[in-house]
Amino acid sequence: MLRKLYRCSLKNSNTLIRYNSQVNKNVVSKDLKTANVSLEKSEECFLPKDTKSVLEPLDEDISYISTYLKPTFNFAAYINKSETLQHLLKLGVNLHQIEKNVEDVQFILGLKFEDIKEHIIFLNNLGLATEEIGYLITKNPLLLKEDLENLKIRINYLEYKKFSKEMITRIIKANPFWLTRSTQQIDESLGFFQNHFQLNGNEVRLVAVTCPKLITTKIDKIKVNIFVLREEMGFNYEELKKMLLRKPLIYIKGRDRMLKSFEYLHRDMNIPSERIVEEPEILTCRQKRLIERHSFLSKLGRAQYDPKKPNYVALTSLVSGSDSDFCVDIAKSSVQAYNAFLKSL
Known part of the structure; x- marks a missing residue:
């Protein structure tokens, strides 16, 4: 009896589930149809009545409409x-x-x-x-x-300071950033070198023309190199002035690079400070090049840097010139021999 009641209850339950499922489907279907109709009506509110299908041919000219281009940092397109x-x-x-x-x-x-x-x-x-x-x-x-009038004022300032036209042309060619510095900035920089190194007018102009980049370099960086040359390398103020007039570039070179070159010159090449003052360009040479060229000359017995003795080799020859020039003119050897020597280092 209980089994019959259970089966009857289960059958009625299944029938009820199928009925509810069907009802839910009908409700959902009806809701979707209602939503679609509402959506179509809302779209009609925003679309113009004469809107055509995108597949229909156009009567108007739209050639003036270009493709959207993202911002570019390339000149080619323009x-x-x-x-x-x-x-x-x-x-x-x-x-x-x-x-x-x-x-x-x-x-x-x-x-x-x-x-x-x-x-x-x-x-x-x-x-x-x-x-x-x-x-x-x-x-x-x-x-x-830059305002054109400001540029003219900066040139007038140099003329007032007795820079010749040739000097001014050389400065502008060598330093593209000179003209974007204000007259006050240039005046302060020239004044710093004149006062710190006790330069006369001709010497100030010589420094500016020889190394225009020096005048637009931040004074703080120059002060660091002055400290390095004075306190760490031991040059006095008179020697600093001589080196400035002969090779002003040393005052804007990296301090660590200069120190490495100076230490090698003193420790390994036995070059006295007096020789460096006479040829300060040697401080602009990378230590690696100094080692390579000095070692090669030493092997050949030609590392003689005293101008009072025979077969004198100028320190500047270790800095300038190609490897070919150095080998032929200074070492009196060949590039092949030099390259073979470098491989042995």
Whole structure:
């Protein structure tokens, strides 16, 4: 009896489940249809009544609509359309080099040729050739951002300080960043060297023309090198002045590199400080090159750096010239022999 009641209950339960399932399906289906109708009506509110299918042919011209382009830092896409870029290319400006700086790219792309034409004429009047103007702009594109009147004032300042036209041209060629320094900054830098090294007017101009980059270098960096030369290498102020006039570049070289070269000159090559003062360029030589060239001369019995003795070898010859020049002119040997020697080090 119990089994019959259980089977009857189970049968009724299954029937109820199937019924509820069917009802739920009908409800869901009805809800979806209602939602679709509502969605279609809401879409109709936002779409114009004359909207055509994307598959239908168009009657109007849409050729003026271009593909969306993301912001770019490459000039290639603009060269054919930009008069400014075309003129810069004619000047020899290396656009690929400028592309390395995003801000410079954005600045150049925003220029009209009329904005920079007078700047180019100004540089040309300073004595710079076309390719030299191109080099200047490549190295310092923001020069074109400077107010033209300010540039003229900076040149007038140099003329007032008795720099000749040839001197000014040489300075601007050698240091593309000179003209973007204010007159006050240049004056302070020149004043620092004049006062610290007790230079006269001609000596100040000599330093500025010989190494224009020195004048636009931060004074703090120069003070560090003065300290290294004075306190760690032992040169006195008179010797520092002599080295400044002969090779001002040493005052902007890396201190660690100079110290390594100085230590090798003193410890291994037995070069006295007096010789370094006479040929301060030797401090700009990498220690690796000093070791290679001095060791090769030592092997050949030609490492003689005393100018009072026969077969004198100038210290500057260890710095300058190609390996070929060094081997033939200084070592009196061959490049092949030098290369073979280097492999043995």
